[in-house]
Amino acid sequence: xxxxxxxxxxxxxxxxxSAIFTGLFVLFALFGPLLSHFDFRQTSLLERLKPPSxxxxxxxxxxxxxxxxxxxxxxxxMGSQVTLLVxxxxxxxxxxxxxxxxxxxxxxxxxxxxxxxxxxxxxxxxPIIIIALFVLAIFKSSLxxxxxxxxxxxxxxxxxxxxxxxxxxxxxxxxxxxxxxGASTARIYLRHILPNIFNVILVQFTINLPLTVxxxxxxxxxxxxxxxxMTSLGEIMSNGRxxxxxxxxxxxxxxxxxxxxxxxxxxxxxxxxxxxxxxxxNRGARNG
Numbered sequence: 001x002x003x004x005x006x007x008x009x010x011x012x013x014x015x016x017x018s019a020i021f022t023g024l025f026v027l028f029a030l031f032g033p034l035l036s037h038f039d040f041r042q043t044s045l046l047e048r049l050k051p052p053s054x055x056x057x058x059x060x061x062x063x064x065x066x067x068x069x070x071x072x073x074x075x076x077x078m079g080s081q082v083t084l085l086v087x088x089x090x091x092x093x094x095x096x097x098x099x100x101x102x103x104x105x106x107x108x109x110x111x112x113x114x115x116x117x118x119x120x121x122x123x124x125x126x127p128i129i130i131i132a133l134f135v136l137a138i139f140k141s142s143l144x145x146x147x148x149x150x151x152x153x154x155x156x157x158x159x160x161x162x163x164x165x166x167x168x169x170x171x172x173x174x175x176x177x178x179x180x181x182g183a184s185t186a187r188i189y190l191r192h193i194l195p196n197i198f199n200v201i202l203v204q205f206t207i208n209l210p211l212t213v214x215x216x217x218x219x220x221x222x223x224x225x226x227x228x229x230m231t232s233l234g235e236i237m238s239n240g241r242x243x244x245x246x247x248x249x250x251x252x253x254x255x256x257x258x259x260x261x262x263x264x265x266x267x268x269x270x271x272x273x274x275x276x277x278x279x280x281x282n283r284g285a286r287n288g
Contacts, residue, residue: 018264032077040078044069093151098158106166128153136224165197199276206269210262
């Protein structure tokens with residue numbers, strides 16, 4: 001507990017606020033459905049487009065209703081849950097795939113490395129949203145396919161970073177000593193190289209996560225992401241885009257959550273990078 005308190009005290013105020021918001025978002029995504037007495041799919045045409053209760057709307061609907069009379073709190077809770085699932089799972093897929101290929105490229109010099117880095121260059125030259133739009137437009141969109149497509153984006157960044165870090169670590173003295181003593185390649189990579197470059201992967205994960213959130217939101221907003229009756233924050237915004245002047249709450253609340261979440265994770269990612277990078281940490285200590 002003392003260590004946690006010390007870490008919390010060392011955080012700048014912006015990082016603290018970001019951590020608090022991210023924690024509240026996760027709690028809302030996990031337990032938010034309990035805050036509403038309505039199912040996120042429950043419709044009522046008699047209660048359609050009700051404003052939030054603090055603007056004179058029905059007290060039963062704290063944040064109002066949409067064009068089908070569905071409770072916005074219930075839909076935001078479910079949408080946050082789906083957005084969190086897609087973003088974390090998709091980012092994790094990209095991290096695992098890219099890190100594996102980066103380790104292989106850094107450890108297996110020669111033709112295999114050239115093929116992997118060529119694939120990295122091809123992936124980096126084509127925006128992932130173009131690939132996702134093409135695939136999701138041809139095949140019937142589903143939650144599984146959406147997660148796979150989102151996971152396919154960003155892996156090339158992990159591959160580049162992990163390859164460079166692997167090339168640096170594998171030439172250190174203790175790695176050479178392990179190799180001379182007859183340690184297997186798997187042991188060297190799992191026990192020595194991977195733990196030493198895990199900080200690089202972790203920092204990149206926090207940097208890619210908000211980009212993944214925005215990618216899922218954009219695809220859902222365009223109608224190619226999460227499909228009804230399931231919902232996400234981007235899908236909720238898409239439903240309210242034609243009523244920005246008459247029912248602004250349909251886009252303001254999910255849009256605000258998305259912006260604050262992406263900003264919060266980005267701020268925490270920058271702070272974590274500064275803490276885990278010894279060069280930046282020592283520079284900050286000298287400047288202090």
